[in-house]
Amino acid sequence: MQEKQNTALVWFRNDLRIVDNQSLYDATTKHDKVIGLVLIPAEWLAETQLGFKKMEAFRARFLLESIASLQRELESYHIPLLVKIDDRTSLTQICSQYQITDIYLQKEWTKEEVDQEKGIPESVAVHKSYNQFLFHPDDLPISIEELPEIFTVFRKICEKKVKIRPCVLEPRVLAVENAKIASHTPLTLEELGYESFDIHPNSAFPFQGGSHAADERLNHYFWTTKKLSYYKKTRNGLVGTDYSSKFSPWLANGSISARSIYWAVKDYEQNLTKNQSTYWLIFELIWRDYFKYVSLRHGNSIFTVGGIKNRAYDWAQNPHVFQQWVNGTTAEPFVNANMLELKRTGFMSNRGRQNVASYLAKTLQMDWRWGAAYFEAMLIDYDVHSNYGNWMYNAGVGNDPRDRVFNVRLQADRYDGNGKYQSMWLQKQLF
Numbered sequence: 001m002q003e004k005q006n007t008a009l010v011w012f013r014n015d016l017r018i019v020d021n022q023s024l025y026d027a028t029t030k031h032d033k034v035i036g037l038v039l040i041p042a043e044w045l046a047e048t049q050l051g052f053k054k055m056e057a058f059r060a061r062f063l064l065e066s067i068a069s070l071q072r073e074l075e076s077y078h079i080p081l082l083v084k085i086d087d088r089t090s091l092t093q094i095c096s097q098y099q100i101t102d103i104y105l106q107k108e109w110t111k112e113e114v115d116q117e118k119g120i121p122e123s124v125a126v127h128k129s130y131n132q133f134l135f136h137p138d139d140l141p142i143s144i145e146e147l148p149e150i151f152t153v154f155r156k157i158c159e160k161k162v163k164i165r166p167c168v169l170e171p172r173v174l175a176v177e178n179a180k181i182a183s184h185t186p187l188t189l190e191e192l193g194y195e196s197f198d199i200h201p202n203s204a205f206p207f208q209g210g211s212h213a214a215d216e217r218l219n220h221y222f223w224t225t226k227k228l229s230y231y232k233k234t235r236n237g238l239v240g241t242d243y244s245s246k247f248s249p250w251l252a253n254g255s256i257s258a259r260s261i262y263w264a265v266k267d268y269e270q271n272l273t274k275n276q277s278t279y280w281l282i283f284e285l286i287w288r289d290y291f292k293y294v295s296l297r298h299g300n301s302i303f304t305v306g307g308i309k310n311r312a313y314d315w316a317q318n319p320h321v322f323q324q325w326v327n328g329t330t331a332e333p334f335v336n337a338n339m340l341e342l343k344r345t346g347f348m349s350n351r352g353r354q355n356v357a358s359y360l361a362k363t364l365q366m367d368w369r370w371g372a373a374y375f376e377a378m379l380i381d382y383d384v385h386s387n388y389g390n391w392m393y394n395a396g397v398g399n400d401p402r403d404r405v406f407n408v409r410l411q412a413d414r415y416d417g418n419g420k421y422q423s424m425w426l427q428k429q430l431f
């Protein structure tokens with residue numbers, strides 16, 4: 001009872017949602033006064049040494065839409081949401097201004113995310129929880145040190161031994177007075193230093209940020225069009241919105257949880273169809289979990305050039321070659337088409353990503369971390385674990401036991417036999 005007098009801060013990070021949110025549930029059930037906070041690190045808005053911002057406009061816009069959606073949803077729980085550009089002093093300042101006694105946040109372990117936590121004053125009680133996994137870390141039958149280096153081994157252990165938990169219960173609706181403790185401070189794209197822009201007409205991801213949009217997408221992909229029933233056949237596609245689920249941007253910032261997608265698939269299987277495709281979506285979500293476990297196991301070596309394998313290759317750092325890759329002016333039309341899609345839309349298919357990554361790292365033998373940094377800047381769905389995990393995998397310094405090089409011409413023939421995808425992006429642009 002005593003605790004309920006204290007003021008809690010829920011620091012939303014990559015868990016920008018209300019449904020299935022452990023931090024929000026814990027804070028609202030233990031405290032009567034709760035404030036929400038989103039911090040946008042100032043470093044994300046600054047240019048990196050490679051000549052682009054750490055977060056370019058596509059993800060920035062999606063993030064702001066996600067935050068606006070969260071704020072609207074929190075209103076019905078009478079929880080105000082503060083949004084700040086963080087120069088590393090915001091946490092200390094907010095904790096002091098609102099006399100915060102407790103802070104609730106999703107547990108992160110990668111370097112920059114951990115560094116951001118340094119502003120939490122020592123006097124504040126910190127409550128961290130894992131809320132980004134499908135298989136909860138506490139339920140794994142192996143220790144993190146025993147994490148298999150091969151995905152299939154990990155998947156089989158989890159599928160056999162781990163039950164997916166139900167989603168976390170809804171947060172408590174607080175008294176109306178709680179809404180008055182703080183007022184929401186919206187930010188615009190321009191205030192973050194970006195110009196506004198229109199979504200490209202050919203974008204494979206023309207969707208908005210936020211939980212509401214994520215739910216709409218799930219309803220469309222599962223129940224309205226029943227595309228989920230064909231996912232395994234279409235998932236290597238390149239053109240259009242429906243060849244794959246497109247859940248990744250919402251998953252990356254946590255507007256939807258992997259667990260709620262899992263339970264929606266189970267619902268679909270029970271009430272409509274259960275087949276290889278419905279299973280395969282879960283299979284891909286397990287890949288997502290696996291890369292999170294890989295980074296949990298290997299720490300910051302995922303950011304080193306030798307990767308988790310600590311492999312020594314002779315990587316080149318040639319700005320001219322890199323710019324050709326970035327601008328889609330290499331010798332390979334299929335690579336170029338994919339890179340132009342990324343540049344114009346902030347999205348690229350999984351098939352495309354594998355090809356352009358392999359081409360940069362294996363064929364051009366360029367430092368794969370430059371490619372990863374560019375993806376980090378451009379992708380709407382940038383996720384530290386999936387991005388660096390997949391890049392290491394494709395560069396031969398990660399978990400791929402086969403260490404393959406993609407033949408991009410054969411890949412283009414196989415996945416874009418009629419050239420539709422390539423001509424879509426390579427034809428002269430009117431804008």
Ligand SMILES: Cc1cc2nc3c(=O)[nH]c(=O)nc-3n(C[C@H](O)[C@H](O)[C@H](O)COP(=O)(O)OP(=O)(O)OC[C@H]3O[C@@H](n4cnc5c(N)ncnc54)[C@H](O)[C@@H]3O)c2cc1C
Nearest residue numbers: 244245246247248284288350353354381382383386387390
């Ligand atoms: C070099 C490279 C970089 C990548 N960077 C990212 C990234 O920053 N963020 C990101 O979310 N994904 C990344 N991926 C993985 C994958 O390409 C995207 O998750 C996928 O294309 C997103 O589209 P979708 O949601 O329609 O996927 P679907 O095919 O519908 O898959 C459903 C979900 O499963 C997960 N998933 C699918 N494939 C993978 C995979 N290979 N690794 C991890 N999770 C997967 C995603 O969460 C995805 O939303 C990267 C892949 C490569 C090869």
